[in-house]
Amino acid sequence: MRILMVTSFPVPGEYDGTAMLPIKILRALKTRGVDVVLAHLKARPPLGKMTRGEFEGTPSYTLPPRTWLSGLKRIAKEHPFDLVHAQHYGGATRAYFACQRYGWPLVYEIHSLLGDEFERQRLGRGLSFRFYVTVERRVCQHAAAVIALGEPVKKVVVEEKGVPADRVSVIYPGIDLGEYERESEPAVIPGVGPEHKVVMYVGSIVHPNQGVPILIESLPRIFEALPEARCVLVGGPASAGDEYRAQLGPHGAKLIVLTGQTPEQVVALTRRADVLVHPRLACRENYSVQSKIAVYLASGRPIVATDFGDYTTILGATGAGHLTPVAPDPLADGIIKVLTDPALASRLSAATRPVAEEYFGMERNIDRYIDVYKKALANGPR
The missing domain is CATH 3.40.50.2000 (Glycogen Phosphorylase B;)
Known part of the structure; x- marks a missing residue:
C-alpha cells in the first residue's frame, strides 16, 4: 500500500x-x-x-x-x-x-x-x-x-x-506511548520547588476554545485554598502569559509560562505536574478530541477537565479524569479536590494508561x- x-x-x-x-x-x-x-x-x-x-x-x-x-x-x-x-x-x-x-x-x-x-x-x-x-x-x-x-x-x-x-x-x-515509557526525571521548572503543588496546562494559551481564561479565573480560589500551589502553562505566546499574570494581581508570581517546548521536554514537564488541566469550552469547535488529552493520559498524571463532548466517555466513564462544569468556580473546586485527596489522585492516575492504550496509542x-x-x-x- x-x-x-x-x-x-x-x-x-x-x-x-x-x-x-x-x-x-x-x-x-x-x-x-x-x-x-x-x-x-x-x-x-x-x-x-x-x-x-x-x-x-x-x-x-x-x-x-x-x-x-x-x-x-x-x-x-x-x-x-x-x-x-x-x-x-x-x-x-x-x-x-x-x-x-x-x-x-x-x-x-x-x-x-x-x-x-x-x-x-x-x-x-x-x-x-x-x-x-x-x-x-x-x-x-x-x-x-x-x-x-x-x-x-x-x-x-x-x-x-x-x-x-x-x-x-x-x-x-x-501518540507514541513509548516516549512516556522511557525513564526520565521530572523537569526542573523555574520558580517551582519540591514543596509546590503544580497545576499544569499544555497547549496554546490564547486559542479561544481551549478555555485558558477559565483556568486563570479559577486560580485565585486555588491559591487561597492552597498557598503552596503553582500554575504552569506550557505554551505561548509569552505576551499572553504577561497579561494573565497582570490579571492575577498579587498572585501573578505563582503563574509560570514556558514557551517553545519540544515534545521531549513536554514529557518531562508533565511528570512534574500534580494535576493536568484542560478547561476547554462547551462549543462546536471542541467536538474534536485534541492530542493534548492523549499527552495527559500518557503521562499518567491526574486529570481535571471540563465535561463536554467525548470527554464524558474518555475521561468520565473510564474514571481517568475528574470532570467539572465549564466555569471557574467548579473548575477550581475540582482541582483543589484532586490536590487534597491523595486517594482520588491515585485512582485517576491508575486509570489513565489503559485509556491511553485503547484510544490513543x-x-x-x-x-x-x-x-x-x-x-x-x-x-x-x-
Missing part, C-alpha cells in the same frame, strides 16, 4: 497537535511497511516552483498554488500511490481538484470543524471562508472515507454534510487507519 499524505502546513512545522498528528501517522505507517510521500500545498506565494525535500527519509514536496494539480500528477508518476490522505480542511480542499480530475481515492481527516475556525475574527466571514465551505462540502461528498477526531464530529459529517455513516470513522489523535490506531485505507480503496470516490 502506498499513501500520499497532503497537508496545508509544512512538516515538521510547529510542535502542535495539527502538525504532529501526520508525523505520528507517517512514522507508524513506515513501521508497517507502508510507503508514504508528503506534499505540502502552500497558499502563498501563488507562483513559484515545486520543490523536493526529505523528512526522516520520506520524500517531501512543497507545491505553490499554480502547481497543485500538475505537481500532484508529477508526484503520482514518480511515486505511484494508491490513495490520498488529506490532513485538515486545508489539505483536503487543496487536493480535492486533483483527486476529482485523476480519480484518486481521497481520505479526508477532519481535525476540527471548518465553520468554527476559519476567519473567526471577521464579522460575516469573507470570500475565502465561503470558498472553503463550498469546496469542503464537495470534498465530503467526494471522499472515499472521512476520519473524524470525535463522535460529535462524525454526527455533524453524517447529519449536516450528508456523508453515509459507514464512510465515517472515529480515530482519536494517536498509535500502535493500535495505525490498524484503524489501515482499515480505513482498505475500505476507501474498495469503495472508491463517491
Whole structure:
C-alpha cells in the first residue's frame, strides 16, 4: 500500500497537535511497511516552483498554488500511490481538484470543524471562508472515507454534510506511548520547588476554545485554598502569559509560562505536574478530541477537565479524569479536590494508561487507519 499524505502546513512545522498528528501517522505507517510521500500545498506565494525535500527519509514536496494539480500528477508518476490522505480542511480542499480530475481515492481527516475556525475574527466571514465551505462540502461528498477526531464530529459529517455513516470513522489523535515509557526525571521548572503543588496546562494559551481564561479565573480560589500551589502553562505566546499574570494581581508570581517546548521536554514537564488541566469550552469547535488529552493520559498524571463532548466517555466513564462544569468556580473546586485527596489522585492516575492504550496509542490506531485505507480503496470516490 502506498499513501500520499497532503497537508496545508509544512512538516515538521510547529510542535502542535495539527502538525504532529501526520508525523505520528507517517512514522507508524513506515513501521508497517507502508510507503508514504508528503506534499505540502502552500497558499502563498501563488507562483513559484515545486520543490523536493526529505523528512526522516520520506520524500517531501512543497507545491505553490499554480502547481497543485500538475505537481500532484508529477508526484503520482514518480511515486505511484494508491490513495490520498488529506490532513485538515486545508489539505483536503487543496487536493480535492486533483483527486476529482485523476480519480484518486481521497481520505479526508477532519481535525476540527471548518465553520468554527476559519476567519473567526471577521464579522460575516469573507470570500475565502465561503470558498472553503463550498469546496469542503464537495470534498465530503467526494471522499472515499472521512476520519473524524470525535463522535460529535462524525454526527455533524453524517447529519449536516450528508456523508453515509459507514464512510465515517472515529480515530482519536494517536501518540507514541513509548516516549512516556522511557525513564526520565521530572523537569526542573523555574520558580517551582519540591514543596509546590503544580497545576499544569499544555497547549496554546490564547486559542479561544481551549478555555485558558477559565483556568486563570479559577486560580485565585486555588491559591487561597492552597498557598503552596503553582500554575504552569506550557505554551505561548509569552505576551499572553504577561497579561494573565497582570490579571492575577498579587498572585501573578505563582503563574509560570514556558514557551517553545519540544515534545521531549513536554514529557518531562508533565511528570512534574500534580494535576493536568484542560478547561476547554462547551462549543462546536471542541467536538474534536485534541492530542493534548492523549499527552495527559500518557503521562499518567491526574486529570481535571471540563465535561463536554467525548470527554464524558474518555475521561468520565473510564474514571481517568475528574470532570467539572465549564466555569471557574467548579473548575477550581475540582482541582483543589484532586490536590487534597491523595486517594482520588491515585485512582485517576491508575486509570489513565489503559485509556491511553485503547484510544490513543498509535500502535493500535495505525490498524484503524489501515482499515480505513482498505475500505476507501474498495469503495472508491463517491
